[in-house]
Amino acid sequence: MQYQRVSRDVVEELRSIVGKGNVIFDDEEKLEGYAHDEVQGLKSMPEVVVKPQGAEEISKILKLANKKLIPITPRGGGSGLSGGAVPILGGIVISFERMNRILEIDEDNMVVVVEPGVITNDINRVLKEKNLYYPGYPMSVESCFIGGNVAENAGGGKAIKYGVTGRYVLGLEVVLPTGEIAHFGGKRVKDVTGYDMVHLLVGSEGTLGVFTKIILKIIPLPGKIVDLFVPFSSVTDAINTVSKVMSIAGIIPTAIEYMDRLSVRTAVKYLGGRFPIPDAEAYLLIEIDGGNKAQLEEDYEKIGNLCMENGALDVFIADNNSNSERMWKVRRNIGEAFDRFEPIQQGEDIVVPKKEIPKIVEELQRLSEEFGVLIPTFGHAGDGNLHPTIIKPKDMSMEEWERLLQKLLTKLYKKVKELGGTLSGEHGIGYKRKKYLPIFLSQDEIKLMKRIKFAFDPNLILNPGKIFDIDMV
């Protein structure tokens, strides 16, 4: 694909579409804020940033880009972990910061209609007043945009019970790469009228269409929430307990988060406070919720006992908001903590079938020894979704580090594949993981996905360089 650069004429056209004040051009400092997401070391400057309002403006922008063959990169909160919002080939970045309205809370139909630039947490801030709830809970919930959550099919901390973002997306207004405004799904819980375009678009990482309105299913606010924070003296004991909570106790918790010693220590150091839980090798953070207090008490007793029988050092119960938030804050900040204290590291997002979690944790320990690197690990163990973080030794050269990483990741991924797992559970392939896609998908499977990409985007202008290399279509 031969893309064109953004000319002064194109900038003028963009200004006339979105208004002069909503275009950033020729301003390195401001443009730099749109050159990266949360992937360490990945940066690529946009040529121009536009901040449109509504589908009509975005339609005009896409028609222009499609005619001129200029790459378009949609950008949400910039908290992504796969480089999905990084304009790898320059061109135009569409930022949704001005499309941040909650358009409608429809209690009768139990849906909320939002623009893509709403911060995910803000949805629940508003819903809470009406005793309603949107169960999406990515760890970046305080800064990520709902549009990005939908584009990545974000998972997060409450997916065991509530599922991932896609389960809640009932309808989308979307601008196609060729500029048409399309509507798929709606305020309805069932719809088999043609192909399921909604769920093809969910998780398509901004490569198939640009969302302009999102209809989300909401549920009644869960009555009461209890968190159990459980330290273990061994990683193995903690990990082996995960599947037992569901299989032996027969309870489907909201969350079962796993954190090893180094992950917790790093987050606590980053947050700066003291952490009133004894030093241990591994921790589980288990959340349950429900409308019935008696049932909830019965459940957490059962889970607590099960943990103690399986090597827990203690079980701390948090049954009020501030104690719960203290525990979750540690969990939510692990990623950022490593980013701060370990200048060079690689965060992963592997998934395996639940039963195989102990095996993959064992493999991570083995790889850590074989390669002589630390691999602290945390994540959504109840979903089989872990975030091992490979830390570069301080004295290693960058060349050596790159070689090591490639070797280590290839070994890790092959094991993940062998165990029936996959490359990414919730962060996406984006730019960061695309070279490893062929370990997990066959050439035929990738070719089919490229044909779908081509069906949406014949000029390949939308978020090029993500998921796979488009010049291979």
Next chain:
Amino acid sequence: MQYQRVSRDVVEELRSIVGKGNVIFDDEEKLEGYAHDEVQGLKSMPEVVVKPQGAEEISKILKLANKKLIPITPRGGGSGLSGGAVPILGGIVISFERMNRILEIDEDNMVVVVEPGVITNDINRVLKEKNLYYPGYPMSVESCFIGGNVAENAGGGKAIKYGVTGRYVLGLEVVLPTGEIAHFGGKRVKDVTGYDMVHLLVGSEGTLGVFTKIILKIIPLPGKIVDLFVPFSSVTDAINTVSKVMSIAGIIPTAIEYMDRLSVRTAVKYLGGRFPIPDAEAYLLIEIDGGNKAQLEEDYEKIGNLCMENGALDVFIADNNSNSERMWKVRRNIGEAFDRFEPIQQGEDIVVPKKEIPKIVEELQRLSEEFGVLIPTFGHAGDGNLHPTIIKPKDMSMEEWERLLQKLLTKLYKKVKELGGTLSGEHGIGYKRKKYLPIFLSQDEIKLMKRIKFAFDPNLILNPGKIFDIDMV
């Protein structure tokens, strides 16, 4: 598209692929069984029927058909309600009757792996022994195949709480129209590795690929089930109560089924038994389930009182299997009952946002008067998904009936669209509804779907004539 007829040579090749005894050819009587589904008056003979076993055989069949340009129609239990399994253009029907094994019950990962020809009910028959549950519950649960459920994204009676089929499909082995065997998803609850092919294939009505293995998520068997059967003296009272159960009582039931007087009477007549519930204008069948008996009692008291406050004549509680089954049997057999007693009728599958159910029921009553036809109505009111059944007056000519139907349906659909609803909630577009698709989807939206079809099936051999007309690509 210029399709070819099935030659004797092709039949010989098919025999060598699946074995002589697994090909039906030149036998009108046997072929006729594969010429229709449950859509009244729709029949088209296959040229040949094959009963393969496994992906390898199906791959060979599709490669052959793709080379010779012969239409392929995959067929499940034949209980479909949109003509999806009817070989409109002749060619080869693939029947899954020999691919009926439950391959694996994996309790650790809470999944079951099945072949597409398993009868949906049989999955739960086996799971029940292990206290496990698959929540799919189409009304044809005793005869439909799970492969058909996935192809249509079947809804059914328990979708309010448990969602539709697609929520449970974690992975698919699928033969592409060009013959490649692909694997998407797996035994994992999160997966964002490339596009969500699993959910694009779910509900694609056998037009994008042929399923050969299905990985389904399962859940613990719900502890206890209670059904409430509630007669009302007016349709309006019954329908107005539906949304109140969820919004006022704050309970998410498993099911809220609506049946009007004529629907219930016809089913009871068909079943031949006596129905120990007083004669009323409309009925709700409300099911709740849960692990905690006290909670369940509290919930059904609340729902019962709410019904009585809203015009119910009485509330009958069924808290054992045989009473529940007696009520559900009536509900499940309405469709078949109309099919038996009303030789010519048209069953619909409209969906509207929950809040709009009273308005659409009002419109149905209006249309019934305007056109002078009976339109008994039943369905999954809690999902906003209704099955109005338009009955041909006995003395009306077929020409007049066809004209009436087209006029009535066009008016009905325009109202459904105006209310934010859609053409089909769970039965699919198939052959039966394709001419009405443009009322609900724009030309751009349909064109995009056709491009996706083309990405999968460049020779357009797989289930042609369904959803839209393929020669328009």
